[in-house]
Amino acid sequence: MSMSPLLLRRASRVALVAAATALLAACASAGATSGGPSGPTRGGTRLAAAPPVVTDPAPIVSGTMRRYQIRGRWYQPEEQPNYDQVGLASWYGDQFNGRPTATGERFDMHQLTAAHKTLPLPGLVEVTNLANGRRVVLRVNDRGPFVDDRIIDLSRGAAEALDLLNRGVGEVRVRYLGRAPRLGGGTVLQVAEAAPPPPVAQPGETGNRYWIEVVAYRDQPQAQSVAGRIGRSARVQAATDQSMFRVLMGPWNDADAAERARRMVMADGFADALLISAP
Numbered sequence: 001m002s003m004s005p006l007l008l009r010r011a012s013r014v015a016l017v018a019a020a021t022a023l024l025a026a027c028a029s030a031g032a033t034s035g036g037p038s039g040p041t042r043g044g045t046r047l048a049a050a051p052p053v054v055t056d057p058a059p060i061v062s063g064t065m066r067r068y069q070i071r072g073r074w075y076q077p078e079e080q081p082n083y084d085q086v087g088l089a090s091w092y093g094d095q096f097n098g099r100p101t102a103t104g105e106r107f108d109m110h111q112l113t114a115a116h117k118t119l120p121l122p123g124l125v126e127v128t129n130l131a132n133g134r135r136v137v138l139r140v141n142d143r144g145p146f147v148d149d150r151i152i153d154l155s156r157g158a159a160e161a162l163d164l165l166n167r168g169v170g171e172v173r174v175r176y177l178g179r180a181p182r183l184g185g186g187t188v189l190q191v192a193e194a195a196p197p198p199p200v201a202q203p204g205e206t207g208n209r210y211w212i213e214v215v216a217y218r219d220q221p222q223a224q225s226v227a228g229r230i231g232r233s234a235r236v237q238a239a240t241d242q243s244m245f246r247v248l249m250g251p252w253n254d255a256d257a258a259e260r261a262r263r264m265v266m267a268d269g270f271a272d273a274l275l276i277s278a279p
Helices: 005-032 156-161 220-230 256-269
Strands: 066-068 073-075 084-092 112-117 123-127 135-142 150-155 172-181 187-190 210-217 235-238 244-251 274-278
Touching: 084 156, 112 156, 123 150, 135 150, 135 156, 150 156, 150 172, 172 256, 210 220, 210 256, 220 235, 220 244, 244 256, 256 274
Parallel strands: 084 150, 112 135
Antiparallel strands: 066 073, 084 172, 112 150, 123 135, 123 172, 135 187, 210 244, 210 274, 235 244
């Protein structure tokens, strides 16, 4: 049965409206997911993307949940849905590249992967560099690091994404997200520039400031050498009687920021670094 010209025009108009609506919906959907690694930026900071949704999780690799011993210490892997810790992260690369991980996967130092002592394998974790706000999701497919003060070992690619490559060690927050997909899962969530260095107090300013005493020596050239190696506003302060020379960093106006900096200094090998409050 043929349609009248009026009905035909109405049907055509409805089809055009439906097509335009579908096109707008598709554009809105694309915009909602555009905050990922290639997404928009605001004020020099790439906007956060959503963690990946795992619809087909990989099974836990047989044997990786058994209790095990390393250097006389026992570790018990287990499901830890509320795992959320702050600690130090290190990274590993060339010397392990291409070798099998604890899951049997080949370690590719350029992929976004990590090692953890007790989380299920393979799993996903969200790692945030507390010094600059960079945030990534990593596939955990290996065991380690077996150093008491470190909670996660990053691949070279992960360390680069978090801007920890040159430092070697940094303070991070690690959140367990759950089981990993059968392949991949690593994602860059947010890239942010590091915060500017703390302002140096000017003579005559009032109020408490926080300093870090990195180390103290009786030998002035030794103290100056360490200050030069550290950089980052480090300076040498001599005692009144010239008997000791302290290497100081700062000042900070905020005690929490100063404490985070002190932990990073300790991670650099100065285990006795002190936090000092002074006018």
